[in-house]
């Protein structure tokens with residue numbers, strides 16, 4: 001049974017969460033419509049990954065509600081695709097490219113388990129979709145970062161998710177691969193109406209695809225189109241100091257961000273498969 005077309009892909013109502021005395025979300029309301037591309041921006045530690053974990057059902061809120069495609073998030077795993085932050089595979093990882101993509105199908109619930117031939121056909125289709133057919137049988141550890149990332153996209157698309165959660169999927173890719181991976185993700189929403197929630201530090205590679213931006217800073221948020229949010233007055237207000245947004249050659253450059261907001265990573269990765 002497919003849900004009514006108006007069911008939001010994801011919805012947070014009054015989401016409130018603190019870790020100790022650190023407020024991450026305070027009355028966050030967010031509705032992501034099917035087919036919408038939402039970029040999530042903000043400095044280190046502002047709660048971007050925590051937002052994805054909330055939508056995966058891995059992080060409980062102190063108050064407020066969350067639904068994914070109209071259901072509690074933990075119950076929506078087949079409706080949710082997840083591209084985790086990029087960690088390169090170890091050189092001798094005993095998986096071929098096609099095995100990795102197949103894991104995206106195997107992870108679904110028992111009743112949905114597909115027959116072997118259908119499984120192989122679907123893996124081939126996914127490999128082709130991300131342009132990975134030529135290295136389908138290569139060991140994943142031997143592939144370049146960009147090739148590995150294409151496979152992760154294919155894996156996340158395996159269940160034709162209603163909601164695609166992406167945690168900095170362009171990190172450490174060169175410009176060409178950034179564009180290619182961004183386009184693959186974007187195609188999923190235009191072809192199949194998936195909503196995309198895309199965490200990033202760098203808006204420019206996806207600026208052409210983005211419908212709205214959620215900007216998180218210190219427990220506060222702003223939500224709107226890139227033009228509404230990525231502005232000198234809005235960001236200066238959020239950071240509480242002068243931050244300038246300059247547009248140059250179709251790119252947005254943000255100048256004057258406080259020091260603590262330079263790039264850096266946490267390593268609390270989640271495997272949504274564990275929840276099933």
Ligand SMILES: Nc1ncnc2c1ncn2[C@@H]1O[C@H](COP(=O)(O)OP(=O)(O)OP(=O)(O)O)[C@@H](O)[C@H]1O
Pocket residue numbers: 019024042043044045046047048049050051264265266268
């Ligand atoms: N389970 C947890 N327990 C305690 N603190 C946590 C937990 N999960 C996250 N935090 C803290 O909450 C804050 C937000 O973390 P989160 O990883 O969501 O930030 P982020 O915006 O994704 O940051 P980055 O850009 O550095 O990846 C951080 O200060 C982090 O240390």
